[in-house]
Amino acid sequence: MKILVCISKAPDTTSKIAFTDSNTAFDTTGVQFIINPYDEWYALVRGLELKEANGGSVTVLNVGGADNDPTIRKALAIGADSAIRINMEPKDALGVAKQISDYAKENGFDMILCGKETIDYNGSQVGGMIAGYLDQPFISNASKLDMDGNTATIERDIQGGKEVIQVDTPFVLSAAKGMSEPRIPNMRGIMAARSKALVVVEPGAFEDTTEIAEYILPAAKGACRMVSADNPAELLDLLRNEAKII
Amino acid sequence: MSILVYANTAKNKVHNSAFEAVSYGARIAETSGYTVTAVVVGNADNLDSLGKYGADKVIHITNDKLVDFQPTLIAEAIQKSVDENNASIVIFSHDLSGKSIAPILAAKMSAGIVTGAIDLPKTDGEFIVKKAVFSGKAYAHVKINTDKKIICVTPNALEKKEFNKTATVVSKSFDLGDSRLKVLEQKIESTDVPLTEAELVVSAGRGLKGPENWGMIEDLAKALGAATACSRPVSDMDWRPHHEHVGQTGVAIRPNLYIAIGISGAIQHLAGVNQSKVIVAINTDPEAPFFKAADYGIVGDAFDVVPKLVEAAKAMNNA
Numbered sequence: 001m002k003i004l005v006c007i008s009k010a011p012d013t014t015s016k017i018a019f020t021d022s023n024t025a026f027d028t029t030g031v032q033f034i035i036n037p038y039d040e041w042y043a044l045v046r047g048l049e050l051k052e053a054n055g056g057s058v059t060v061l062n063v064g065g066a067d068n069d070p071t072i073r074k075a076l077a078i079g080a081d082s083a084i085r086i087n088m089e090p091k092d093a094l095g096v097a098k099q100i101s102d103y104a105k106e107n108g109f110d111m112i113l114c115g116k117e118t119i120d121y122n123g124s125q126v127g128g129m130i131a132g133y134l135d136q137p138f139i140s141n142a143s144k145l146d147m148d149g150n151t152a153t154i155e156r157d158i159q160g161g162k163e164v165i166q167v168d169t170p171f172v173l174s175a176a177k178g179m180s181e182p183r184i185p186n187m188r189g190i191m192a193a194r195s196k197a198l199v200v201v202e203p204g205a206f207e208d209t210t211e212i213a214e215y216i217l218p219a220a221k222g223a224c225r226m227v228s229a230d231n232p233a234e235l236l237d238l239l240r241n242e243a244k245i246i
Numbered sequence: 247m248s249i250l251v252y253a254n255t256a257k258n259k260v261h262n263s264a265f266e267a268v269s270y271g272a273r274i275a276e277t278s279g280y281t282v283t284a285v286v287v288g289n290a291d292n293l294d295s296l297g298k299y300g301a302d303k304v305i306h307i308t309n310d311k312l313v314d315f316q317p318t319l320i321a322e323a324i325q326k327s328v329d330e331n332n333a334s335i336v337i338f339s340h341d342l343s344g345k346s347i348a349p350i351l352a353a354k355m356s357a358g359i360v361t362g363a364i365d366l367p368k369t370d371g372e373f374i375v376k377k378a379v380f381s382g383k384a385y386a387h388v389k390i391n392t393d394k395k396i397i398c399v400t401p402n403a404l405e406k407k408e409f410n411k412t413a414t415v416v417s418k419s420f421d422l423g424d425s426r427l428k429v430l431e432q433k434i435e436s437t438d439v440p441l442t443e444a445e446l447v448v449s450a451g452r453g454l455k456g457p458e459n460w461g462m463i464e465d466l467a468k469a470l471g472a473a474t475a476c477s478r479p480v481s482d483m484d485w486r487p488h489h490e491h492v493g494q495t496g497v498a499i500r501p502n503l504y505i506a507i508g509i510s511g512a513i514q515h516l517a518g519v520n521q522s523k524v525i526v527a528i529n530t531d532p533e534a535p536f537f538k539a540a541d542y543g544i545v546g547d548a549f550d551v552v553p554k555l556v557e558a559a560k561a562m563n564n565a
């Protein structure tokens with residue numbers, strides 16, 4: 001079973017957010033980057049579990065610059081067999097998906113696992129786009145994935161509930177909570193990661209379909225209005241007559 | 247030229263998030279002079295309401311292959327509708343359906359897409375869509391460069407406006423590809439409003455001490471007509487069902503009112519709720535970070551404050 005896991009990096013949620021270049025670029029000074037949690041905890045770990053049960057390989061792929069290599073190494077330390085970095089600053093989701101799908105087309109995978117979204121831009125785009133480019137089925141927000149031969153049984157979140165579906169390989173899936181439990185890399189994994197291949201591939205041509213025109217910081221929040229614990233009814237009064245929302 | 251809106255349905259009804267999306271399209275149409283076409287897949291007994299929220303026309307797609315949720319085939323049907331109606335903008339709700347279908351369509355149409363829009367696009371010269379980024383700690387203005395554009399609108403982000411049009415309904419079947427997903431089983435949750443669409447939300451955290459204490463939270467939610475939510479540790483410990491978990495790793499919501507009871511206000515929690523219009527924090531600790539994100543606050547013990555709130559809400563309902 002040949003599995004491709006798409007990993008993106010994201011700033012740790014506790015990072016201070018600031019911008020440079022007249023508010024058109026994210027200021028990465030002092031920012032701690034992590035593997036996007038959905039990619040690491042669910043897509044990668046479930047991919048590894050399936051490989052361990054059924055044989056095959058797990059390749060992680062990132063579209064990004066050389067500064068992503070330490071983040072990619074962490075995925076190797078957790079257990080991925082090899083890594084690919086497509087050497088391009090990811091600016092436009094469609095561009096990222098095009099590069100990934102071109103690579104996947106050439107190399108053929110039984111399944112491509114993504115996270116349901118990145119925690120910085122919350123796009124929920126790249127997985128579906130890869131499926132669109134490759135003309136493969138797309139299962140979004142999957143919370144369970146089991147394989148029997150070439151047939152996958154998947155639980156997915158749908159509007160208003162959950163659904164169990166079946167689909168044959170190849171397919172593209174976006175992973176949500178429930179797929180697996182996070183794994184912490186151990187010393188052996190970290191050592192082994194050093195000798196694993198991290199192959200850098202140059203991107204194909206693509207014209208970005210979107211770009212960030214400007215970042216804006218929200219206006220400072222006004223002070224919190226305190227209500228006495230002795231008279232909670234006043235809170236409802238304020239919500240009705242001042243905030244006018246109940 | 248026209249604007250196409252995917253209007254999703256659930257339980258034989260066009261969904262509220264679809265009305266928001268249609269109204270969003272109609273507001274763009276107001277200034278651009280485009281017509282608004284809503285696309286509905288499957289049966290719904292309230293198709294008329296689409297006109298109310300601004301649709302000029304409804305394409306009702308009836309195709310046996312679409313009985314189950316098949317994002318690829320729905321994208322194909324929408325793309326055919328885009329071609330037939332010369333649409334230049336396609337709108338989805340940024341809900342679980344939109345998140346599945348819209349990216350496929352973007353790849354198929356080579357169309358620039360912005361998901362999670364929270365305002366109408368700016369269309370003077372450039373086409374710019376605003377969205378929240380970095381856990382709500384900033385906004386991004388994203389420019390779409392392509393002629394065809396796709397926007398997924400965050401549920402509950404914009405007022406839905408009434409236009410009171412009468413939409414003409416056209417039925418279509420379309421010749422679609424193979425359905426490759428086979429649905430084995432559906433687990434549809436009870437009839438409550440899904441959390442992502444709730445206008446009022448009462449949420450509680452580890453401060454509640456144990457699952458046996460959620461009765462008063464449910465009572466308060468019921469008295470206010472609100473949905474219930476919880477922090478991550480609470481769902482991790484199985485005190486509450488997983489679908490109630492809000493935050494960075496749970497669902498992101500944007501209700502008009504979010505009441506946080508016994509929740510500290512960690513950034514990972516705030517990431518999922520800080521776009522709410524009004525936030526109330528109730529916490530024993532006056533230094534709890536939630537008070538910095540809140541509009542109203544009560545420093546007090548939930549076990550004392552919440553029952554009083556329930557009584558006050560009931561009294562208000564009876565007044």
Ligand SMILES: Cc1cc2nc3c(=O)[nH]c(=O)nc-3n(C[C@H](O)[C@H](O)[C@H](O)COP(=O)(O)OP(=O)(O)OC[C@H]3O[C@@H](n4cnc5c(N)ncnc54)[C@H](O)[C@@H]3O)c2cc1C
Binds near residue numbers: 452476478534
């Ligand atoms: C990568 C990552 C992702 C995460 N994602 C999420 C997420 O999506 N959602 C999420 O919620 N968390 C998330 N977390 C966890 C988050 O950091 C916090 O640990 C969590 O939100 C704390 O939950 P809590 O506020 O319920 O509990 P606590 O932090 O234990 O806070 C309990 C609060 O209750 C108050 N309290 C105690 N007794 C009472 C009483 N009787 N009456 C009133 N108040 C009382 C206390 O003063 C305290 O403020 C994530 C963490 C990480 C590292």
Ligand SMILES: Nc1ncnc2c1ncn2[C@@H]1O[C@H](COP(=O)(O)O)[C@@H](O)[C@H]1O
Binds near residue numbers: 007009093096
């Ligand atoms: N630059 C990238 N490189 C590799 N995979 C990515 C990249 N960006 C996004 N992805 C994958 O696509 C998923 C959804 O991302 P997004 O559409 O940006 O929310 C992520 O969880 C990753 O699995």
